[in-house]
Amino acid sequence: MASAKVCLAAIAGVHGVRGLVRLKTFTERPEDVVAYGPLSDEGGTRSFRLTLKGEQKGLLLVAIEGVGDRTAAEALKGLRLYVAREALPPPEDPEEFYHADLIGLAVEDTEGQALGVVRAVEDFGAGPLLDVESESGSILLPFTLQVVPLVDLQGGRLVADPPVALDAGPEEESKRGKGASQGRRKPRSETGQGGPKAS
Numbered sequence: 001m002a003s004a005k006v007c008l009a010a011i012a013g014v015h016g017v018r019g020l021v022r023l024k025t026f027t028e029r030p031e032d033v034v035a036y037g038p039l040s041d042e043g044g045t046r047s048f049r050l051t052l053k054g055e056q057k058g059l060l061l062v063a064i065e066g067v068g069d070r071t072a073a074e075a076l077k078g079l080r081l082y083v084a085r086e087a088l089p090p091p092e093d094p095e096e097f098y099h100a101d102l103i104g105l106a107v108e109d110t111e112g113q114a115l116g117v118v119r120a121v122e123d124f125g126a127g128p129l130l131d132v133e134s135e136s137g138s139i140l141l142p143f144t145l146q147v148v149p150l151v152d153l154q155g156g157r158l159v160a161d162p163p164v165a166l167d168a169g170p171e172e173e174s175k176r177g178k179g180a181s182q183g184r185r186k187p188r189s190e191t192g193q194g195g196p197k198a199s
Contacts, residue, residue, distance in 0.1 A: 004100040005042065005082040009033050014073040015061050020053055021073050023060040030060055039081035048081060097151060106157040107132050107141075110149075115139070115160060132160075 013022040025033045031052060033039075038047045049065040067073050085100045099121045107115040107130075116134030121143070123129065128143040141147055141160055150159035 004085040004103075005040070005044070006085055006088060006098060006100050007042075007080050007082050008036065008039060009081045011076050011079045011081070012059055013077060014070055015056065017070045019067040019069050019073045020061050020063055021067070021076060022056065023050075023062045025060060030055070033060070033081075034062075036083045036087055039083055042080060042082055044082075050081075095145070097153075101153055102130065102151070102158075104156075105151075105153075107134075107160050108157055110159060110161050115162075118158070130158075130160075 008027055009023050009025045011021045012024045014020065015022050023033065027033050034050045034052050038049045040047050051063040051065070052060060053063050054061040064073075064076070067076065085098065088098065091097065102118050102121055105118045107118060109115055116132040116139060118130050119133045119138075120131040121128055122131050122140065129140045130143050130148070132139040132141055139162070141162060146161070147163055148158055148160050152158060
């Protein structure tokens, strides 16, 4: 089984003619992205060693080993850079979880009945939602202590107490999720908020 990967950065553009790239990072502190050693593409087929050169308009200016001119740098625009989940430190907060750890967990109700499997973590502005693939389709569960009272990473499962009938559909679940703000858990995401920290 392939190791889970976490996206730490994406190449947003190029800078100058000597191969520097502008890097959008998803780590809590942008400069920490270089602390993990070489990063890879999503498939793990290519490796990229980064050297921090500066900052410009909220983005890092980075040199990539082996990339020495603007043409080579432009070919990498849009590339997302990953690190193996095992390279990341555990979250300090017990109610904080990496997306990579949540995706793939089996979902059970409070009676132990299978509901599905977490296939993604979403946030449409009202807080994190678990996208659960069930036999009847997609379910969006608010990722709160009230709705998800137990996350058992070692057991490969989580327990959910859905606030409404599971056949309400994703759109209706999303609307209901907006009201479940108390006890919100904190998934560490690829989108910047709560991004991974270097140890």
